[in-house]
Amino acid sequence: MSDVKKTLEYFEQANFPAVCQVCNARVHGICGALKMPELVHLGRYTKQRHLRKGEVIAFDEDDVIEYANIVSGVVKLTKILADGRQQIVGVQFAPEFVGRPFSDAVKITAEAATDIEICVFPKKALESMLDEAPDFERRLFGQTLVQLDEAREWMVTLGRKTASEKVASFLLLLTRHVAKPIAGSNAVHFELPFTRADMADFLGLTIETVSRQMTKLRKARIIEIENSHHITIPRIAALEGASEIET
Amino acid sequence: MSDVKKTLEYFEQANFPAVCQVCNARVHGICGALKMPELVHLGRYTKQRHLRKGEVIAFDEDDVIEYANIVSGVVKLTKILADGRQQIVGVQFAPEFVGRPFSDAVKITAEAATDIEICVFPKKALESMLDEAPDFERRLFGQTLVQLDEAREWMVTLGRKTASEKVASFLLLLTRHVAKPIAGSNAVHFELPFTRADMADFLGLTIETVSRQMTKLRKARIIEIENSHHITIPRIAALEGASEIET
DNA sequence: CGCTTCGTTGAAACACGTCAATAAGCGTGG
DNA sequence: CCACGCTTATTGACGTGTTTCAACGAAGCG
Structure with missing residues (x-):
């Protein structure tokens, strides 16, 4: 059947x-x-x-x-x-x-x-x-x-990654859960369901550092920020590279 | 029965x-x-x-x-x-x-x-x-x-605690698992089953920072270090205070 | 004994936090 | 529609906790 x-x-x-x-x-x-x-x-x-x-x-x-x-x-x-x-x-x-x-x-x-x-x-x-x-x-x-797997993976992020890698890892996590593909490209787009304060609380950072790392990723052309809650990832591989995936 | x-x-x-x-x-x-x-x-x-x-x-x-x-x-x-x-x-x-x-x-x-x-x-x-x-x-x-509970509790430690609080939290964790009471007092003693490098890897710190925080806790009379792997906790409440327990 | 590993301590560098100013978004009410 | 207040986000200047780099001592082991 x-x-x-x-x-x-x-x-x-x-x-x-x-x-x-x-x-x-x-x-x-x-x-x-x-x-x-x-x-x-x-x-x-x-x-x-x-x-x-x-x-x-x-x-x-x-x-x-x-x-x-x-x-x-x-x-x-x-x-x-x-x-x-x-x-x-x-x-x-x-x-x-x-x-x-x-x-x-x-x-x-x-x-x-x-x-x-x-x-x-x-x-x-x-x-x-x-x-x-x-x-x-x-x-x-x-x-x-x-x-439990997710919690342990996040422990690595909290304990051993830089601020920039943390933000990239977080965006990558969201990409896996709430992103929608953009027709005619391999880019994806999503609406951020979190405030900068939420992101900071998840990443063990301050909102200022999160904000700075977001603009840093934007200037490096790894992400595009339409407005603070609408994000496009033109090449997921680039974001993965910025996240320092584990072996 | x-x-x-x-x-x-x-x-x-x-x-x-x-x-x-x-x-x-x-x-x-x-x-x-x-x-x-x-x-x-x-x-x-x-x-x-x-x-x-x-x-x-x-x-x-x-x-x-x-x-x-x-x-x-x-x-x-x-x-x-x-x-x-x-x-x-x-x-x-x-x-x-x-x-x-x-x-x-x-x-x-x-x-x-x-x-x-x-x-x-x-x-x-x-x-x-x-x-x-x-x-x-x-x-x-x-x-x-x-x-899972333990992992999440540790995420708080990794993300939001200072180096000193991290080390205190780690010692408190060991106190709960491997410590033996000392007769005639409410002090406890244990043999550290970890190297400084292990502690650093658990706490998201460097070995130098772990070492410095250990001597800081020793000088504050919160812990006693017989040698680098034999620790005595004279008053557990003091160690808890240094660990910043969650609400 | 030398050799290696492990731990401690100091001085300098830097990543991130703190403090502060400004802008952008958004609902409310005039 | 604009004015107002409030929350959220960005950016800059400065401070500091932790890392980095380095030297040295202590302990274990052939």
Whole structure:
């Protein structure tokens, strides 16, 4: 059976939760591991939410720790030191899962970097799925391993790269997630979902240094800046060269 | 039944693999999730190895990707940039699991920071356990989540702390894992399982800066250095103060 | 003993941070 | 539509924490 036909049949099954029909997590996210009765069950406890840029995903609302799937938009994970110094420790895109299973002691904040749509469900609903559907746990485990890979790769960036390489690495990361190709060339373009302050917090720099490195990359013709949030990468290879890829 | 009696009964069961009897992973590690037949099965594919300080845990020996449990000693995980810059992205102690399930594409090196004993088993043995024993997968998932927490906490250290705070944070980390209390005081003491170069690679600093910050902490009476690898922490609270704990 | 590796310390260089001024974008209200 | 205030981004001048370069001492080992 062709992929197209499979997809058609798939969407013709009208009895699974309406919100899941347009949700990417249903296909590529953790919910893809769920069979119909499980999905319906989880759907009963699920609420959709829209959050504006800057709003925090509250995990302890109504005294119930909650989890979420990102339906659209970008989420940033931040940690803060006692004196206010801040570090972004992760960035997540649709259809990734947000939350820390099995522990509510981890001090981390999940905040909407753009306007976002999320699908929230209570702690208990997730943990019963975990026990009942082995594939579900496997997918969540897989996502966690990828996040660990990403965190470790970013540790190299934070610990050993120069300011210029850091900014280039960050733009390269975004290129992989939110860039759109430009017809008739091998250039790509994207809208930066972050402020300079966000970038600084992710890179362990100040906003001034980020700004200076951006103009440095622009003057070196490695990036083009239409305005501060619209970036074009004419040659990805050049950006990779400026990022000092690991061996 | 008392814990002691339980433990006695446990060790009287003579038919599980001899090496497991003294292995901490059998109790607190991932193997603790295995029942007798599974343990015997895994034991058949298991080999114990001694590695000297500096040796690399090879995961592709005999064309078979392998995994390992740490029986004793300390392991460091490192990543290297094309021009040789190096970053340690993780430190592991007994009885932790070493390896990256489900992928052999992650560029990371596991190296013995001290002389170590490990228990290695092939990819297939692990993955069949994963499919057959849900508790086993759950424990591995749990360890991965803890590693992710640790990695993110370390990102804050790398991105936002000063050299002095970095060194203090590192010593505090070791205090939690390898320190022994000193009788008749609330001081603790430990043998540093790392060279200054290792510390520098973990902290994103140079060896000279690490050395300078160590003497600075010594002069501030926050640490005592018997010789370069034997450290005493007279008051842990003072070290925590120098580490800038997160909120 | 020499040789090598490892750690410490000093002086100078520099990358990044800090402080400050200015401009650009954007919603609000007159 | 422009004026106003506010936030965000850019750029410059200057300061400083960390690196770089170098010398030296201590410890391990044939």
